[in-house]
Amino acid sequence: MTPAARVQAAIEVLDAMTGWLAAEQALTRWARGARYAGSKDRAAVRDHVFSVLRTRRSCAALGGGETGRALLLGHLRAEGADPEAIFTGEGHAPTPLTADERAAGRAPTPEEARDLPDWLWERFETALGAQADAAAQALRHRAPVCLRHNPRMKPLSQVIEILLKDGVATIPVAQVDGALHVTEGARRVAQSDAFREGHVELQDASSQAAMAALPVPDGARVLDFCAGGGGKVLALAAWHEGTWFAHDAAPDRMRDLPARAARAGAEVTLLDAEAVASAAPFDLVLCDVPCSGSGTWRRAPEAKWALTPERLHALCYTQREILEQAQAFVRPKGLLVYTTCSVLAEENAAQIEGFQAAHPGWTREDTRRWPVSDTGDGFYLATLRKG
Numbered sequence: 001m002t003p004a005a006r007v008q009a010a011i012e013v014l015d016a017m018t019g020w021l022a023a024e025q026a027l028t029r030w031a032r033g034a035r036y037a038g039s040k041d042r043a044a045v046r047d048h049v050f051s052v053l054r055t056r057r058s059c060a061a062l063g064g065g066e067t068g069r070a071l072l073l074g075h076l077r078a079e080g081a082d083p084e085a086i087f088t089g090e091g092h093a094p095t096p097l098t099a100d101e102r103a104a105g106r107a108p109t110p111e112e113a114r115d116l117p118d119w120l121w122e123r124f125e126t127a128l129g130a131q132a133d134a135a136a137q138a139l140r141h142r143a144p145v146c147l148r149h150n151p152r153m154k155p156l157s158q159v160i161e162i163l164l165k166d167g168v169a170t171i172p173v174a175q176v177d178g179a180l181h182v183t184e185g186a187r188r189v190a191q192s193d194a195f196r197e198g199h200v201e202l203q204d205a206s207s208q209a210a211m212a213a214l215p216v217p218d219g220a221r222v223l224d225f226c227a228g229g230g231g232k233v234l235a236l237a238a239w240h241e242g243t244w245f246a247h248d249a250a251p252d253r254m255r256d257l258p259a260r261a262a263r264a265g266a267e268v269t270l271l272d273a274e275a276v277a278s279a280a281p282f283d284l285v286l287c288d289v290p291c292s293g294s295g296t297w298r299r300a301p302e303a304k305w306a307l308t309p310e311r312l313h314a315l316c317y318t319q320r321e322i323l324e325q326a327q328a329f330v331r332p333k334g335l336l337v338y339t340t341c342s343v344l345a346e347e348n349a350a351q352i353e354g355f356q357a358a359h360p361g362w363t364r365e366d367t368r369r370w371p372v373s374d375t376g377d378g379f380y381l382a383t384l385r386k387g
């Protein structure tokens, strides 16, 4: 495909999403009907679509509208590219720009340039103060790809070499032991020997730093109460000796966990709700709760446009319910750990304050926040000890 044909494909994918078809679904549907597209074409179309979604509001201002064509036009203008050279109508290129399209578009206002809905900007300011703008700006750019080294396998220096042989270049992340920032070949990670043999896992550096901050006693019985794919419990199992349990209200979300655990040489027991109750109490219960994902919106940029105050309210309700359920499974003097990949105060500090108000016997031992940065997502951690 030519660069212009890739732009046309991205326009079609964005138009298919206007009925709220998710980006991944719209891309898959397009790829099924575009057998001629190679992996580089698919990657380029995906990059266009995700770049637009991260910066949708400023692209709409620059392109003069919300259609796929206007958004791509705005994106090209933002990148300093010459839209006339792409919108040629030749081959599979987008048809030439009309006079109206040439005249449409303007520089984004400061509000539009943040690429956040206004109601969320207010929440960013409340939660992050002077750092709010940096967070909004960071969310406009592509996310870093990070790996977690498994110290139970080969030493880190050897693993870096093994990855390099498979075309994956990495550099260690400062201040996060064992975290590697992929600088080249991110799309080759899943096929690399180092990944298939369990030397590394894909995991954001902030999540790794948060798990590394947990005081897990030797031999602890640990329950990952919202385990999903198990990234958090697998990180803990790689660093500590303990007995590891995983639960999720949607058990299907744990379907990859046994294979991931086997690859990492870890043993994790999956528990349904009844089994959690009979296996309790635990020394540490981790609640990596469902959240707005506001610290990770550069990976899932549709979410920042789809979130509503009502949906946020419902998420906060679920988070409270989860804490309430999970606290009952912690042994006396044990730890309850609450984490989100959100930067919003109502999902973070306010939840912990609410919990402590309802449960005065618990002491807060630690609270940490990771900003959205070049190497990691926005992340929040609070550790509470039962009285």
Ligand SMILES: C[S@@+](CC[C@H](N)C(=O)[O-])C[C@H]1O[C@@H](n2cnc3c(N)ncnc32)[C@H](O)[C@@H]1O
Pocket: 225, 226, 227, 228, 229, 230, 231, 232, 233, 247, 248, 249, 250, 253, 288, 289, 290, 291, 318, 321, 322
């Ligand atoms: C943020 S995700 C977890 C990600 C996972 N810990 C990881 O590192 O990959 C939140 C998970 O909480 C689960 N969940 C939602 N409500 C729950 C509940 N009431 N009890 C337990 N898990 C719940 C969801 O199914 C989802 O898999």
